[in-house]
Amino acid sequence: MNQLKVKKALEYFFIEDIGDLDVTSDYLFKDHEAEVQFQVKQAGIFCGGSVISAGFQLIDSSTQVHLLKEDGEKVSPGQVVASVKGRQASLLKGERVVLNLIQRMSGIATLTALAVKKLNSEHTKICDTRKTTPGLRMFEKYAVRTGGGFNHRNGLYDAAMIKDNHIAFAGSITKAVHHLRQRLGHMVKIEVETETENQVREAVEAGVDCVMFDNRTVQEIQHFLQLIPPQIITEASGSIKVENLSKYSNCRVDYISLGCLTHSAASLDISLNVNQLERGML
Numbered sequence: 637m638n639q640l641k642v643k644k645a646l647e648y649f650f651i652e653d654i655g656d657l658d659v660t661s662d663y664l665f666k667d668h669e670a671e672v673q674f675q676v677k678q679a680g681i682f683c684g685g686s687v688i689s690a691g692f693q694l695i696d697s698s699t700q701v702h703l704l705k706e707d708g709e710k711v712s713p714g715q716v717v718a719s720v721k722g723r724q725a726s727l728l729k730g731e732r733v734v735l736n737l738i739q740r741m742s743g744i745a746t747l748t749a750l751a752v753k754k755l756n757s758e759h760t761k762i763c764d765t766r767k768t769t770p771g772l773r774m775f776e777k778y779a780v781r782t783g784g785g786f787n788h789r790n791g792l793y794d795a796a797m798i799k800d801n802h803i804a805f806a807g808s809i810t811k812a813v814h815h816l817r818q819r820l821g822h823m824v825k826i827e828v829e830t831e832t833e834n835q836v837r838e839a840v841e842a843g844v845d846c847v848m849f850d851n852r853t854v855q856e857i858q859h860f861l862q863l864i865p866p867q868i869i870t871e872a873s874g875s876i877k878v879e880n881l882s883k884y885s886n887c888r889v890d891y892i893s894l895g896c897l898t899h900s901a902a903s904l905d906i907s908l909n910v911n912q913l914e915r916g917m918l
Contacts, residue, residue, distance in 0.1 A: 637686060637778045645774065646691050649733045661725040670910060672727050674718045674738070676711045677905040680746035683707050683782040684738030687775070688718050691734040696726035708745070708782045719911060731908050740772070741779040742904035747878065748783025748897050754881040760889055763788045765873070767895035776898045788893055796826045797848075803828075809835060813842040827871070836860045840868065850874045854887050861888060 674688065685703045692699040699722030705711060720727060751762050763786040768776045777787045789795040798812045806812035809828055816826055827846035828839040839847050840863060847864055849857050851874035864870060871891040876884065884892060 637774055639686065639690065641774055642686060642690050643694060645771070646687070646694055646733070648771075649737075650691075650694065650730070653733050654729055658725065658729045661728040665724040665728075667723050667725075669722060670724045670727060671719055671721045672731075672908050673716045673911045674720075674735075675907050675909055676715045676717060677713055677907055679710070679712045680742055680904040681749050681783055682709050682711045682717050682738075682904075683741040683745040683779045684734075684775075685718065687737045687741070688720070688734055691737075692720055692722065692726070692730045695730040696722055698722060699726055699730075708784075711742075717906070735906060735908060737772075737775060739903035739906050740769075740901075741775055741782070742906065744776055744779035744898060744901040745783035746904055747901040748780050748785040751878045751881060751894060751897065752784040754878055755885055755892065756882065757885045760884065760887070761786050761891050762897075763871075763891050763893045764897050765893050765895040766791065767899045769898070780897055783897075785897065786891070788891075794824070796820060796824060798826065798828045798844075800829060800831075800850075809838045810842050813839075813844055817843075827869075830860075833860065833863070836863050840864055845869060846871060848873055848893075849889070854883055857884075857887050857889055 676682070682705045685707050688703065689701045692701055699720060702719045704719065705715070705717040711717060748762065755762060764777055764780045765788055773790070777790065780787060789797065796816050798809065802812055803809055806815065813826060813828070825845035827848055828844045829848045829850045830836045830839055831850050831852070836847060846869040848871040849860055852860070852872065857872055861870060869891070870889045871893055872884065872889045873893040876892055876894060877896060
């Protein structure tokens with residue numbers, strides 16, 4: 637992740653949570669120091685080390701963060717992934733925002749790793765979609781990569797994707813692709829969402845870079861793949877879940893995109909516990 641963007645995002649999240657001050661911690665504690673630990677309470681894949689480091693440094697530059705696990709490492713209940721030393725009030729101010737993010741990111745990384753394992757394919761790759769939480773896309777897509785998946789486009793700006801409503805408005809796949817080719821630079825790829833054999837043939841004839849098979853069965857996908865030259869990337873999406881991924885292991889599509897990786901992942905249970913402290917209240 638871009639660390640400048642990470643810090644900017646964290647600044648906004650902290651402002652949202654802290655406001656002018658933490659009326660509990662700021663009025664309760666002096667500048668006494670303490671040490672806290674981030675402890676995992678269920679098995680999964682850890683993700684979010686940079687969030688812990690950058691987050692507490694933003695709150696208080698004197699805070700010391702020691703990461704004990706790297707992003708992408710398997711973790712089990714009871715393991716400590718990081719320890720943080722600093723002023724008691726500073727640790728408490730950063731606790732909730734940091735926990736919310738690393739739990740969310742670790743949950744996505746864990747679900748992605750499970751999806752890759754369920755698919756069990758040497759050819760087909762798992763990727764995400766734009767079905768992310770507003771404001772968290774950077775973190776969630778990084779978590780997908782951490783779990784062994786790949787990223788689809790980051791937004792509407794870095795690739796053209798012609799969906800059913802685009803086709804309806806434009807009049808046809810051919811017209812939509814033609815107009816985009818006239819305006820796009822040579823570095824921007826065009827993908828078309830297809831549902832029928834005729835649409836697949838039209839997309840290929842129009843010279844797209846990627847063809848998506850939307851809500852198609854394994855048998856339909858395998859048939860459509862025979863119509864597509866090797867230079868065109870293929871993707872399957874819709875009606876595919878982690879539970880039924882094994883059916884697609886040998887279908888030879890290049891990518892399977894799963895919205896559930898980011899919109900349905902359960903957060904990994906992680907807690908922050910006091911390890912050492914020098915007691916001191918106002």
